[in-house]
Amino acid sequence: xxxxxxxxxxxIKTAKGNAYFQCVHSDKLEGELIKVFNHIxxxxxxxIEEILKVEDYYYVGFPLKYALKQKIVEHVGMIPxxxxxxxxxxxxxKHMIRGEFKGWHITDSETEKMVLVQxxxxxxxxxxxxxxxxxxxxxxxxxxxxxxxxxx
Numbered sequence: 001x002x003x004x005x006x007x008x009x010x011x012i013k014t015a016k017g018n019a020y021f022q023c024v025h026s027d028k029l030e031g032e033l034i035k036v037f038n039h040i041x042x043x044x045x046x047x048i049e050e051i052l053k054v055e056d057y058y059y060v061g062f063p064l065k066y067a068l069k070q071k072i073v074e075h076v077g078m079i080p081x082x083x084x085x086x087x088x089x090x091x092x093x094k095h096m097i098r099g100e101f102k103g104w105h106i107t108d109s110e111t112e113k114m115v116l117v118q119x120x121x122x123x124x125x126x127x128x129x130x131x132x133x134x135x136x137x138x139x140x141x142x143x144x145x146x147x148x149x150x151x152x
Contacts, residue, residue, distance in 0.1 A: 004032060004064050004068065005023070005025075005078065006024065007078045007079055007081045007145050008022065008075055008077075008078050009021070009025045009075070009077040009079060010022075010023070010034075010067075010068070010073040011044060011074045011091055012063055012067075012072065012073045012074075012075065012139060013139075014040060014143050014144075016046055016143050017038045017042045018042075018043065018095075019040050019139075019142045020037050021032060021036045021062070022037075022051075022055050022079065023046075024081055024087065026064075027078055028151070030061065031061055031065075031132065032061070032063070033060070033066065033087055034059065034060060034062045035037055035057050035059055036057055036058055036059070036060060036144070037051055037052075038055040038056040038145075038146075039051075040143075045072070048076060048077035048079065051079075053080060055079060056147055058131050059087070059088050059128040059132055060128060060131070060132070061132035061133065062132060062135075063132065082139045088127070088128055090107065090108055090109070090124075090127050091103045091106075091109065091127055091128050091130040092104050092124060092128075092130060093107070093129060093131065095116055102116070103118045104116070104117050104124070105130070106124060106127065107130050114151070120152060122137065124148065125148060125149065126148055127148070131152075148151075
């Protein structure tokens, strides 16, 4: 199995250029949590630290070890995660029934409790998505310029 370390930076190719993310958490049960930088670069930055200057980002579960083993992503560097980093406690997801939007589930990762809200507060609009995405979905989001702010 491919080795992944916290702080590792990976590149994923899109039709519009290269996108980057960082492994920020790994758990045998939950898998890997990545920090996705919402910016597409025409080419790989000469200094990998340039990627961290992207201020628009979100966190999401991603099958990183599998993607690396299948050569879907490429390891391009490592930047240590700040010691004070804690994985986000709350995430959000749309609650849909038969194609009809019913509200937002706000999930507490520590207790696994969900709360349904009809409208998001400004703070809740900055919550990352719940769950795990695959490479196809991640690439589509990056190419369409998807951001947390637009996901309301």
